[in-house]
Amino acid sequence: MNTYEKDEKNVALKLHYDVANDDFSRAGEASSKIKKMLKQLAIDANIVRRVAIATYEAEINLVIHSNGGNIEVFIKSDRIEIYVEDCGPGIENVDLAMTQGFSTATNVAREMGFGAGMGLPNMEKMSDVFIIESELGSGTNIKMIVKYENV
């Protein structure tokens, strides 16, 4: 349960978006599309909101920190699973990165209103299950599960 693994079973709909590094003008487009799709599927507004915030923070992180990556969303009958993968550079100390207020963001990111060290903690807060694995020089993988309430 606590290791990063894609669960391809019973996926009703799969969404895939590539996110380029440093492309601030397009940051948020993937999350916007994901949100629109979930709304069209008449998924509960609170669930849509949690997924939107989680994917948006992830997307911003990919733009700020990664050498490029992708976001995949698996829509299932009882939950939504979000997979975020990038091709580096990896996080040196994941525990430190998970601490509220810790940030290695650039000035450009800060000018955009980010880099407050809230991204990863916020993603964890929005998900029922949050798994992060990172290897320096290789990349970071994040899995988030948002379960539908009362199902």
Place this chain on the structure above:
Amino acid sequence: MQIKYIADVTNAEILAFKQGIDHEVVTAFGSDLMSDVLAYVEEDTLLITGLINQQVIRTAEMLDLKAILFVRGKTPCNEVIALAEEKQILLMMTRESLFTVSGILFQHGLRGIKI
């Protein structure tokens, strides 16, 4: 509090999605840090900020916010205004500072979010 009323008491000029002027917000949140906005805002909230880039609109979009009040006379570029129109988010701008605007709105009964 109705957006129309907020624009009136803060002397704000509507920049985008005028149609949203009758909408009512429950609370307000003032910040230039979008990460904090994403972390704390939950209800139908008025966002008050001095940041005018595209990520402000994206942040509002993710949270289903209906209105943004820019302070200190900051005016976003046409691209940002167009994105707000597309996402049906009302944008308005006042020359007052974030502190002053917050004080005015508080005095008129609008309250902040619970942290």
